[in-house]
Structure formats: structure tokens, C-alpha cells
Amino acid sequence: MTKALEISGLKKTYRGGLQALKGLDLTVNEGDFYALLGPNGAGKSTTIGVVSSLVNKTEGSVKVFGYDLDSQLADVKRCIGLVPQEFNFNQFETVLQIVVNQAGYYGVSRTLAKERAEKYLTQLGLWEKRNDPARTLSGGMKRRLMIARALLHEPKLLILDEPTAGVDIELRRSMWDYLTQINGQGITIILTTHYLEEAETLCRNIGIIDKGRIIENTSMKALLSKLNIETFVLDLDPYDGHPTLDGFTMRELDNHTLEVDVPKERGLNRVFEQLSAQGLKVLSMRNKANRLEELFVDLVEQGRNQKESVE
Amino acid sequence: MSNPMNLTALRTIWIKECTRFLRIWVQTLVPPAITMTLYFIIFGNLIGQRIGEMDGVSYMEFIVPGLIMMSVITNAYSNVASSFFSAKFQRNIEEMLVAPVSTLTIILGYVGGGVARSLIVAVVVTIVASFFVPLNIQHFWLIVVTVVLTATLFALAGLINAVFAKTFDDISIIPTFVLTPLTYLGGVFYSISLLPEFWQVVSKANPIIYMVNAFRYGFIGVSDINAYVALGVLVLFNIAFGALAWLLLNRGIGIRS
Known part of the structure; x- marks a missing residue:
């Protein structure tokens, strides 16, 4: 099976000495809907940052659909669509400008970008808002705008960093439906979330990360079966x-x-x-x-206890 | 490696930059016209009449090229510094960093935006100037080359400033404490031949002297410095600042963790 993402021995030490990743290994198969869970500060966002080339790694290798992050960076970038945790678009630009510009950065022509913008903004319920400045959108609309923006260049791997944080239940469920639908069309999805119900509902496989290492990497089914x-x-x-x-x-x-x-x-x-x-x-x-919440807490605690006993 | 030149991405960044300063034209294009009108009235018309001629032309005619150049410098610098820093501050620079956009494309896109704004301002200020004094053009292409090289240089300088800036205050420090003094001492309002010999030598360490003089030579055919030497200096500064900007962005200084 083709590997959508292969990370091995990934380390990241920030200036100032904080070691966020301590030799992380992770594999996600093509077509998967994968949840990356972990407590705050575990290294989830740093991992996503490295994969999407926003954070420079210290050591280790990252491959996306076989392309190496160090030697085939442009190919890696073309494969990935990123929905970050925080709103990172220009609040003064209109919805349409934001998504069309993003497509332009990937080399998509303006004509094609506009066609795709209509498709994705309509699917995400934002087409009516296309000429509104982004700052006037509600929180939920801004989240959906970031999903549309990430899809405009039609990536094979969509990475979402806590996409439903602060989104009301109705909207969250409609976003779940949408993500399930695009996963069904073949897009591999990696999701980080604090809503464990979200991971349990959506994801087939799961990785639990704590203190810069993966402490569990298995199928959701196998993980839940551990719950006695x-x-x-x-x-x-x-x-x-x-x-x-x-x-x-x-x-x-x-x-x-x-x-x-x-x-x-x-x-x-x-x-x-x-x-x-x-x-x-x-x-x-x-x-x-x-x-899943019970298991998550148990696994993180077990991981920490084991580490303490080794040290 | 990213494709060194992604033309669609370059066009996108450039259009985005131009759209930005045209959207806020009252803040970007109108103030230089008003400021320069005041300079022309006060320095050119009122005080200039008492000064008489300088380098064989009226004082008003003498200061016009320098004042146009001053607008070009300020606008090229501030456009790129504020736009790039805002992109960092709002984190929408990440839109480019996650995409296959090369460092060169980002630099050319932003610098292109700054150059476009400063050229529009140059045209506006020239039109304003033409109401006060008949403009003679001696070397048209020298004027074009000088203004483009100057705009590019200060757009690059604004980009470098924005790379290092951590707060909005940081992008106003250089214009206030470095750019403005250099511009005022850069021969905009006087010929350096009026200075004692020692200060003439010191003045030649100021890069703005070269730009103003090459530009003035294009208009009135008179210059304190050989115009082609001045162009050479401008080209060298552009290469140095361009290389520095590329190095900083390529290493992710100020934009990647």
C-alpha cells in the first residue's frame, strides 16, 4: 500500500533548547483518515509544522507520497493541503481573493482557480460570502474558509490541526460529514483534535503522541478493544x-x-x-x-510512568 | 528545491500587493502628492525665489528631481516593510511558505509591488511638479533606469527590515532614524559642491547622493557625480541587498521556527 506519510526519527529542538520532538516515527497509508492525538505541548503542531515545511526539523526524515522533504520539497508541498489551528489569512482580503491567491501560489491559473473556488466555496456554504472581507465572517465560516483554501490545489493529503475548535455542534457535524465525503473520494486526511469523540467518529487509525514521541499507533478498533x-x-x-x-x-x-x-x-x-x-x-x-477519552488518559499516564521508571 | 521561478505565483503575489496599496489609495497614493505640493510651495516657490539659481537652473527646478526621488524611496520602502511585516504578523505569510513558491519568487513579488507603488507615486508627484515648474527632460532612459533601480533597492531594504522586525515599531525605526536623515543629507535640497571639501567626501558615503544626482542629471543635465558611476553604485547596492534578502528568507530567518 502507498504510504501517504512516512516519518522516521524526527527530532526538533527549538532555539532556546526546547526539545519538542524526540525521535518521532509515524506512518499513514494512502486513503486513511488518521487521528493524531496528544495533550497540549505533546508535539502535534510541531510535527504538522515540519511536514508542511513551516518548521525546520533538526533531524530525521519525512516523506510524503514517496517524495523526500529535503530533496523534493516542491513535490511534497504540492501533495499537501494544510488547515492550521489559527486563522492565518489576510483579514482584509475577500473570501474569493484568499482562495484564488492560494491556488496561484501552487501555480493554478486564475481561470481554473475561479472555477475551483466556486466548487469548493459552494460545497462549504461560502459562495454567497465570496465578496465579503474575511474579517466579517463568523468563526465557523473562517474555519470552513481555511478548508476551502487548503483544497483549491486539490492535494492528496489534507492535514487539519484542530479544525473544529470553537465551532458549534451543528457546524462541527456538518464539517465531519464533509471531511468523510472527501476522504471517500480518495483524499488522505490527518487530523489533530482535542475532541476525542471527533477522532472516534471519523478516524480509522490513530496515533497518540506525548512529549515528542508516538506512544500508540494503531487502528481505532484495536485501540477501543483495549478498553476492558x-x-x-x-x-x-x-x-x-x-x-x-x-x-x-x-x-x-x-x-x-x-x-x-x-x-x-x-x-x-x-x-x-x-x-x-x-x-x-x-x-x-x-x-x-x-x-476513547478514558483510554487516552490511561495511555498517556502509562507512557509517562514507563518513561519515569526507565529514567 | 522549489521551482526557482513560478510565474503564476509571482503574478499572484504582485497582483495581491498592487491590490493592497490600491485598495487603501488614500493612505498610500494621496499623502505623497500633498506632502510634495507643500514642499514645492514652501521650499520651491517661497524660499526658492530668494535663493535664486543652483547649478544653472532655478531652485525649484533643481529640487524637483530630488523630491520625486524622496517620494520613490519612502514609498518603496514603506510599502514592502509594512506589507511583509503584516503578512508575518497575521501569519498569512504561511500561505506562501506551505506552497511551492521559491524564495526568489517571494522577493520579486513583494519588491515588484513596492516598485509599482513608488512608480505610480513618482508619476503623481511629477504631474504635481509640472504645475509649479516646466519640466525639462534631458536623458529619459537614465531617469527610467535610475528610478527603477532606486525603487528596487529601497523595496529590498524594506523587505530586510520587515524580516527582522518583531513589532510595528521596528518598521518605523529605520525610516525615522536612518532613511529620513540620509535623504535630507542626500543632496535633495542642495548641491554638495556648496559643502566644504571634507563634507563633500563624507557625503559621497551616502548612497542616496548617487540616486538623486543620477536622477537630476536625467532632468537638468547637471550632476555633482558622474551619472554612470552613480548607476554603477546603484547596481552594486541592488545586488548586495538582493543577495542579503535571498539569504535571510532562504534560511527562514524571522519566518520559520
């Missing part, structure tokens, strides 16, 4: 006394809410059976926390 215990919150008809659940750890929050830790091998049926036998009726149920 899930905590559920059950809303019951109000009851008297204290219910019991053999084989489960349980906490009573009040006289109609239970919090139950359910090991995967036991399953939920046994919880319902026992509650039913005690005459208790379950009205509704929800996960206490996002499943």
Missing part, C-alpha cells in the same frame, strides 16, 4: 433500600441513580437481570465518559 472496563450511569425508578450487584463494582449516587463498572467479559445483561430480579426498573443508561 466501561462505566455506565443507570437512571432507575426511585427505590427504597440499597440494590446489590454481584460481580460488579457499583456506586449509588442517589435513590434513583447507579454508577456501575462493567468488565467486557461480563456484559450488561447480567446487570439488567440482577436489577430486574430486585424489582428495579432501568429508565435510561449512558456512558459515564467518552470511551
Whole structure:
């Protein structure tokens, strides 16, 4: 399978001595929808910065669709569309000027750029705003403008650095649909996000980065299968006394809410059976926390503990 | 390596730059016309009448080339310095850095924008001047070459200033403390032959002397310095500043982490 991105031994030390990347290895296959997760300061944005040539690397190699970042920089750049974390367009230019100019930097003629601008701005609901200065757009529109801008030269790899930060739920979901749609058309997508639900919904594979190293690189399915215990919150008809659940750890929050830790091998049926036998009726149920969030916290903590014990 | 010359990208940067200064024409094109009108009225007309002739022409006629050159220098410099620094400040310089745009293309695009603005200003100021004094043109092509080389040099200087600048104050320090004194001491308002011999030698270390004199020679056919020596000096300065700008941008100074 063609590799969309191959990073090996990537190191970055900033002026002042901060070592942001400490030998990072990462591979993303063509067509993938890949999530890069990590706590603040883990090295996600530095990694993206190096790949998109905004940050000079200290050591290591980066290849994009087989093109080497050091010796085939122009080819690497043509393959990538970047949606950065912060708004980085000229706020005084119009929406159309911003996207057409960006296409021009990639060598796309003005006529073709205008055709593509209509296509992508329409798809992202911005065509009506094409003659408005960018500063007049809402936060969500500005995010979509950056996606349109990144697509104008039709890249094979789209990198999004927290694309839905500060975007309302409805808009976020419409952006998810759009990204899923373009991934379906063959564009490889790498996404960093703090919304773990976003990664779980969209991405097939995932890398977790902490302190400049990848601590987990696997499929979403394999990662979630590592989750052995899930905590559920059950809303019951109000009851008297204290219910019991053999084989489960349980906490009573009040006289109609239970919090139950359910090991995967036991399953939920046994919880319902026992509650039913005690005459208790379950009205509704929800996960206490996002499943991926629990795993993410565990993995980052494990990684740090291992590192401390080695040191 | 990026393609050393991406013409579509070059055209895009140049159009973007021209659109920028034309969009804010009240800030970019009108002030030089007003300032120069005041110079012509006060120095040329009122004070100039008492001074009489300089280098065989009226004082007004003598200062016109220098004043045009002063507008060219200021506008070429400030256009590129403020535009490039704004692009850094708003981070939209990244739009170019992530694309296959070579360092040379970026330099030519920005410098081209600065040169375009300063040439428009030069034409405006020349038209204003023609209301005060009949303009003689002795060497048309010398005027064109000198003005283009001067505009290019100061556009490059503005770019270098913007590369190092970290705040908006940093792009006003050089014009205030270096450019303005050099311009005023660059023979705009006087012939250096009026100075004692020692100060004539010192004045020749000021690059603006060469530009003003070559330009004046194009208009009135009189110069303190051989016009072709002046052109040679201008070419050398352009090469040096161009190489420095290329080196800085290629290394990512001020624009890449």
C-alpha cells in the first residue's frame, strides 16, 4: 500500500533548547483518515509544522507520497493541503481573493482557480460570502474558509490541526460529514483534535503522541478493544433500600441513580437481570465518559510512568 | 528545491500587493502628492525665489528631481516593510511558505509591488511638479533606469527590515532614524559642491547622493557625480541587498521556527 506519510526519527529542538520532538516515527497509508492525538505541548503542531515545511526539523526524515522533504520539497508541498489551528489569512482580503491567491501560489491559473473556488466555496456554504472581507465572517465560516483554501490545489493529503475548535455542534457535524465525503473520494486526511469523540467518529487509525514521541499507533478498533472496563450511569425508578450487584463494582449516587463498572467479559445483561430480579426498573443508561477519552488518559499516564521508571 | 521561478505565483503575489496599496489609495497614493505640493510651495516657490539659481537652473527646478526621488524611496520602502511585516504578523505569510513558491519568487513579488507603488507615486508627484515648474527632460532612459533601480533597492531594504522586525515599531525605526536623515543629507535640497571639501567626501558615503544626482542629471543635465558611476553604485547596492534578502528568507530567518 502507498504510504501517504512516512516519518522516521524526527527530532526538533527549538532555539532556546526546547526539545519538542524526540525521535518521532509515524506512518499513514494512502486513503486513511488518521487521528493524531496528544495533550497540549505533546508535539502535534510541531510535527504538522515540519511536514508542511513551516518548521525546520533538526533531524530525521519525512516523506510524503514517496517524495523526500529535503530533496523534493516542491513535490511534497504540492501533495499537501494544510488547515492550521489559527486563522492565518489576510483579514482584509475577500473570501474569493484568499482562495484564488492560494491556488496561484501552487501555480493554478486564475481561470481554473475561479472555477475551483466556486466548487469548493459552494460545497462549504461560502459562495454567497465570496465578496465579503474575511474579517466579517463568523468563526465557523473562517474555519470552513481555511478548508476551502487548503483544497483549491486539490492535494492528496489534507492535514487539519484542530479544525473544529470553537465551532458549534451543528457546524462541527456538518464539517465531519464533509471531511468523510472527501476522504471517500480518495483524499488522505490527518487530523489533530482535542475532541476525542471527533477522532472516534471519523478516524480509522490513530496515533497518540506525548512529549515528542508516538506512544500508540494503531487502528481505532484495536485501540477501543483495549478498553476492558466501561462505566455506565443507570437512571432507575426511585427505590427504597440499597440494590446489590454481584460481580460488579457499583456506586449509588442517589435513590434513583447507579454508577456501575462493567468488565467486557461480563456484559450488561447480567446487570439488567440482577436489577430486574430486585424489582428495579432501568429508565435510561449512558456512558459515564467518552470511551476513547478514558483510554487516552490511561495511555498517556502509562507512557509517562514507563518513561519515569526507565529514567 | 522549489521551482526557482513560478510565474503564476509571482503574478499572484504582485497582483495581491498592487491590490493592497490600491485598495487603501488614500493612505498610500494621496499623502505623497500633498506632502510634495507643500514642499514645492514652501521650499520651491517661497524660499526658492530668494535663493535664486543652483547649478544653472532655478531652485525649484533643481529640487524637483530630488523630491520625486524622496517620494520613490519612502514609498518603496514603506510599502514592502509594512506589507511583509503584516503578512508575518497575521501569519498569512504561511500561505506562501506551505506552497511551492521559491524564495526568489517571494522577493520579486513583494519588491515588484513596492516598485509599482513608488512608480505610480513618482508619476503623481511629477504631474504635481509640472504645475509649479516646466519640466525639462534631458536623458529619459537614465531617469527610467535610475528610478527603477532606486525603487528596487529601497523595496529590498524594506523587505530586510520587515524580516527582522518583531513589532510595528521596528518598521518605523529605520525610516525615522536612518532613511529620513540620509535623504535630507542626500543632496535633495542642495548641491554638495556648496559643502566644504571634507563634507563633500563624507557625503559621497551616502548612497542616496548617487540616486538623486543620477536622477537630476536625467532632468537638468547637471550632476555633482558622474551619472554612470552613480548607476554603477546603484547596481552594486541592488545586488548586495538582493543577495542579503535571498539569504535571510532562504534560511527562514524571522519566518520559520
